[in-house]
Amino acid sequence: MKLLSCLSALFLLVVSPALRAADAIPDDVVFESGVEYAVAGGEHLQVDLARPKNGDGPFPAIVCIHGGGFRAGKREAYDKLCVQLAQQGYVAITVTYRLAPAFQFPAAVYDCKASVRWLRANAARYHVDPARIGVTGGSAGGHLAQFLGVTMGVKEFEGDSGNLDQSSNVACVVNFYGPSDFTKSYGKSVDAAEVLPLWLGGNLETAMPAHIRSSPLNWVTPDAAPTLCVHGTVDDHVAYEQATWMIDRLKTCGVEASLLTMEGAGHGFKGADAEKAQQALLDFFAKHLKPAKK
Numbered sequence: 001m002k003l004l005s006c007l008s009a010l011f012l013l014v015v016s017p018a019l020r021a022a023d024a025i026p027d028d029v030v031f032e033s034g035v036e037y038a039v040a041g042g043e044h045l046q047v048d049l050a051r052p053k054n055g056d057g058p059f060p061a062i063v064c065i066h067g068g069g070f071r072a073g074k075r076e077a078y079d080k081l082c083v084q085l086a087q088q089g090y091v092a093i094t095v096t097y098r099l100a101p102a103f104q105f106p107a108a109v110y111d112c113k114a115s116v117r118w119l120r121a122n123a124a125r126y127h128v129d130p131a132r133i134g135v136t137g138g139s140a141g142g143h144l145a146q147f148l149g150v151t152m153g154v155k156e157f158e159g160d161s162g163n164l165d166q167s168s169n170v171a172c173v174v175n176f177y178g179p180s181d182f183t184k185s186y187g188k189s190v191d192a193a194e195v196l197p198l199w200l201g202g203n204l205e206t207a208m209p210a211h212i213r214s215s216p217l218n219w220v221t222p223d224a225a226p227t228l229c230v231h232g233t234v235d236d237h238v239a240y241e242q243a244t245w246m247i248d249r250l251k252t253c254g255v256e257a258s259l260l261t262m263e264g265a266g267h268g269f270k271g272a273d274a275e276k277a278q279q280a281l282l283d284f285f286a287k288h289l290k291p292a293k294k
Helices: 075-087 107-121 140-150 192-200 208-213 241-252 271-289
Strands: 029-040 043-052 059-065 091-095 128-138 172-176 227-232 257-262
Touching (some): 029 075, 029 107, 043 075, 043 107, 059 075, 059 107, 059 140, 059 271, 075 091, 091 107, 107 128, 128 140, 140 172, 140 227, 172 271, 192 208, 227 241, 227 271, 241 257, 257 271
Parallel strands (some): 059 091, 128 172, 172 227, 227 257
Antiparallel strands (some): 029 043, 043 091
16 A cells, blocks of 8 residues: 555535436536446446537536445436536536445445546547546545545556546546545544444454545645545534545645635535535636636
8 A cells, every 4th residue: 555655424415406307408418327337346337427519629527426425325416416517518427336335445436437437438429638537526425536536546446447548537626525534533423433334344443454545635645636625614424624634635745725614514515505615616627627718
């Protein structure tokens, strides 16, 4: 394992509910559901994809990773956000990945990286710019998004499924209330003691190496992707301090990083908080994925 090179909970959707049957796909968006991107552990893994109908691109792309305590949740939770992102000029995918306890760490990491590789392998088909791919997620999905951003080039987390000739690197990360250090989650979360052993194969006493290895905080290097963390101050599933640790470590390593603190917000945002969070996501991705206007 590479050492430091320098100084579920129930997933609450960050910004928008899943598409309902009654929701119409906008005329300016092409939406595809259930596109297989890899086969791993006997599981046929799929994405839903939304892209602009007009224009040849190439468009920047965003990978959305659902939450659910690494043991639940569905990619469809991010369908509506993908459509909204397509209307903003992105190709957006929402990813199914393998869940605990049947599949433990790092299976979900392998899958999320495979989805990025699939997007690059199909860049011409979907008019994607392979140099401009960002990633976002909430809760467990925020952790996985962050993990992708700090383990670029770390071969042990690539897995062996799907388009291995492609890079899984990402250009930037938006992490909504995802944990950064699992060794300090117990006692600070209402369900860490229930959730983490299912994903990591034991608790701190029986599986400490897995807790250390799976914590994004321990993989930060100067090569990490620019990151925005958005976190509520009264989150009882993932403590607010988890975000402050991540941002401080990234900044210490010279990586662009910022924290949007949601005062009084818990694990998931509603109303004005949700609108503020979504705008922060859009602004951050526009800064890092869209070319500057001449």
